[in-house]
Amino acid sequence: MTFTPQKRPLKSPTGISKFLLVFPGIVFFTFLATVGAGLLGTWLPSLGYLPAMGKTALTLHPWTELFKHPALGGAVRSTLISGWGIALGAFLLSGLLFAMNYGSRTWRVMEKMLAPILSVPHAAFAIGLSFLISPGGWLVRMVSPELTGFDLPPDWVIPKDPHGISLMIALILKETPFLILVMAGALQQIDYSATMAVGRSLGYRPAQVRLKIILPQLFPHMRLSLYAVIAYSLSVVDMSMILGPTTPPTLPVLVVQWFNDPMPDARLMGAAGATLLLGMVLGSLFLAYLLEKAATALFKWRMANGKRETLLSPMAPVGRTLLMGGMTVFILAMVILVLWSFTWRWQFPDILPERWSFRFWEKSIHALGPPMVKTLLIGLASTIAGLVLTIGCLEYESTLLEPHAANRYKKYMSIIYLPLLLPQVAFIFGVQMMLTWFHLDASATGLVWSHLIFVLPYLFLTLGSTYRSFDRRIMTTATLLSGSPMxxxxxxxxxxxxxxxxxxxxxxxxxxxxxxxxxxxxxxGRFSTITTEVVALAGGSDRRVAAVYALYQQLIPMGIYLLAIFVPKLMFMNRKLMQR
Amino acid sequence: MPLELKQVQITRRGEALFAPVSLNISPGETATVMGASGCGKSTLLSAICGSLSRGFTLRGEILLKGRAINAIPMERRNIGILFQDDLLFPHMSIGSNLAFALPAGMVRHQREKKVTHALNQAGLEGFEDRDPATLSGGQRARVSLLRTLLANPGALLLDEPFSRLDQGLKGQIRAFLFAQVKKMNIPALLVTHDPGDMAEGPLIDLTTHR
Structure with a gap:
């Protein structure tokens, strides 16, 4: 064995650092520009300025029109009630379930189901759920006519009930697993078993230790995600169109309707409505911040009051039931889609279809080809571009050895989370206006870019902590051995x-x-993807077609998740440490 | 009120970590279990306090005040434990950390008085509202010990509690700890790999012990 001396000198770390600065530079300024222009491009039309449609006079007219509109009051009310109901419900539920059931067998089963549950797109889940809970849905069929006496579907206004309860339940079901996933990630930041041992050796029941000691330490890591849930719940459009109230709909849906109105004045009013929604979201986030402060002050003393017993421990079976129930709903919502997709004839109140058919799948292959290809290409392009940028930014961060510099950098980069904290409708109209100037509107580039803005924050959220905790010494060793940082x-x-x-x-x-x-x-309107097709069909009368499309929407991400799990397993089959 | 181990042994997948251990620790006395890392001494401590992980099996009997505690859940065993990390709760003030260990049922004023008394006794006057993050290593170690003792444990387990402290502090904290054990008159069990940590009571070396 011969020893070959290093051929090339090592590149200086500062040189690499300068090169890597390109990535955060691109991300920072394009995010700033896009969100800034998007907001401005919505605010100006709300003040009457929309040159593209011949409107140049500055006026408060759109706002007075907005406040005079008969639908506004109801829309604002149902938006606030359902939005806050979802955020509070998901937050309390995830916290209490964690305190009651963490570590139990049910919890471990649920943890295994988190990825598939989270991969279900909102629209597909909304359709599956509406097939379950509607008056002619599967749940009513299961007990009819034996228990209910119904020979025809009852005339309940479910979903789309005027108070947004269906919407609220659906989104609580969808957002709670998300917060639980965030919690599981935050849990790695603290020494759970030692903290648990200290708390229990002081005489506290496990549920009480989790509630008083573990959860308060997890909360700072969950804050951003909770704020994202609040913003999302107040501004969700697709799910609200499928499950939400109709007369009037929630504010974000109303805004989208106005934006799609051919009359310029309706669009100006839409811009004002979008800005009002932005105000509601920002106000809600501020309120959440105040609530946190108040709760901290209120519970500061109570946390140390020495009470070891709690209602939470005897309530563990309730938590288990809720966990099982939640998982069952997701499974049933998927099963009912599969059933409907193979149905030819299914009369009320039969539990199963009378005649089956492959026809709707066969037809869909023809009709769904183009939207499917577009969905996959846009998804691939935006995610790959996003990953390159994310890894570039994280790699630059790893060259900042000084904690002070790293913190300042992270502060600047938190701008990428803005798209998660602002309502989409509050700036996407403005982004559209901006793209028109560059002649990129209705182009594939523009569309990929607009997806990238929402993909990138999630890439940072999911990759960030693992990437940062990568052992620096491994890179030092590898660089010295290979002579090349690249x-x-x-x-x-x-x-x-x-x-x-x-x-x-x-x-x-x-x-x-x-x-x-x-x-x-x-x-x-020039790019229809599987999601726009699904939302459009959800309002239609044919459940069979809607079921097929919703399943396509659900199967694409699920397939990608499966690949993400099994590809590394296969590649590192004989490497035990790479398996977990 | 002694702590007794009778033929205690821990197995994993049928394999014993060490030969059966028998120990009788009298109140006020600190016994030492020595051994190289990986010999199972920390696992022995988790068996005694009741936090043995899944996959380990405990054989033999553990008695506190003459009562077998093998099957009692950890929070009912009345055994205090100190780790090498102080594990102060970072979201609570020093005062709340200590009040957390006090039994429930006292009014707020009483609790505060007890906390202040404990702090004064340890040379930490006026630390009630301090953030744990602002304390030195030695101060944190003392608060951590005070917290364990305020819960009024029937026995104390020490899992290498000095290994993160520098030489000067070590002696100080050791003396403080053994004095408290004597004063409260409870049995204590210290686990360490460092012969310099040894207490005066009975000694078992798990590495050579057969």
Whole structure:
């Protein structure tokens, strides 16, 4: 064996750092420009300025029209009630379930189901759920006519009930698993078993230790995600169109209707409505901040009051039931879609279809080809571009050895989370206006860009902590051995991080697949993806077609998740440490 | 009120970590279990306090005040434990950390008085509202010990509690700890790999012990 001396001198770390600065530079300024222009491009029309439609006079007219509109009051009310109901419900439920049931068998089963549950797009879940809970839905069929005496579906206003209860339940079911996933991630930041041992040796029941000691330490790591849930719940469009109230609909749906109105004045009013929604979201986030402060002050003393017993421990069976129930709903919502997709004739109140058929799947292959290809291409393009940018930014961050500099950098980069904290309809109209100036409206580039803005924050959220905790000494060793930081990065770091990178890819991809508002606005109707088709069909009368489309929407991200799990397993089959 | 181990052994997948251990620790006395890392000494401590992980099996009997505690859940065993990390709760003030260990049922004023008394006794006057993050290593170690003792444990387990402290502090904290054990008159069991940590009571070396 011979020892070959290093051929090339090592590149200086500052040189690499300067090169990597390109990535955060691109991300920071394009996010700033897009969100800034998007907001401005919505605010100006709300003040009457929309040159593209010949409106140049500055006036408060759109706002007075907005406040005079008969639908506004009801829309604002149902938006606030359902939005806050969802956020509070999901937050309390995830916290209490964690305190009551963490570590139990039911919890471990649920943890295994988190990824598939989270991969279900909102629209597909909404359709499945409406097939379950509607008056002619599966749940009523299961007990009819034996228990109910119904020979015809009852005339209940479910879903789309005027108070938004169906919408609220659906989104609580969807957002609670998300918060639980965030919690599980935050849990890795603290020494759970030692903290548990200290708390229990002081005489506290496990549920009480989790409530008083663990959860308060997790909360700071969950704050951003909780704010995102609040913003999302107040501004959701696709799910609200399927399950939400109709006369009037929630504010974001109303705004989309106005934006799609051919009359310029309606669009100006839409811009004002979108800005009002922005105000409601920002106000709600501020209120959440105040509530946190108040709760901290209120519970500061109570946390240390020495009470060891709690209602939570005897309530563990309730938590288990809720967990099982939640999982069952997701499974049933999927099963009912499968049933309807193979149905030819299914009369009320039969539990199963009378005649089966493959016809709607056969037909769909023909009709769904183009939207499917578009969905996959847009998803691939935006997620791959997003991953390159994300890894570039994180790699630059890893060159900042000084904690002070790293913190300042992270503060600047938090701008990428803005798209999650603002209502989509509050700035996507403005983004559309901006793209018109560059002649990129209704172009594939513009559409990929608009998806990227929503994909990137999720890539950062899912990849960030693993990437940051990568042992620096491995890179030092690899660089010294190979003589090239690039080789060390490509041959050592990337393969070692393949699993989290692919998982992050799957998350980003399913975010792109599920995008409705950007596709609708930036695509300007020229790009129909599986999601726009699903939302359009959800309102139609044929459950069989809607079921087939919803299943397509659900199967794409699920397939990608499966790949993300099994590809690293196969690649590192004989490497035990790479398996977990 | 002694702590007794009778033929205690821990197995994993049928394999014993060490030969059966028998120990009798009298109140006020600190016994030492020595051993190289990986010999199972920390696992022995988790068996005694009741936090043995899944996959481990405990054989033999553990008695506190003459009562077998093998099957009692951890929070009912009345055994205090100190780790090498102080594990102060970062979201609570020093005062709340200590009040957390006090039994429920006292009015707020009483609790505050007890906390202040404990702090004064440890040379930490006026630390009630301090953030744990602002304390030095030695101060944190003392608060952590005070917290364990305020819960009024029937026995104390020490899992290498000095290994993160520098030489000067070590002696100080050791003396403080053994004095408290004597004063409260409870049995204590210290686990360490460092012969310098040894207490005066009975000694078992798990590495050579057969």
């Amino acid at each position: 080789k060390a990065f490509l041959k050592v770091k990337l393969p070692m991080l393949l699993r989290p990178i692919l998982f992050s890819f799957a998350v980003g991809f399913s975010v792109s697949v599920a995008q409705y508002i950007p596709t609708l606005f930036i695509g300007a």
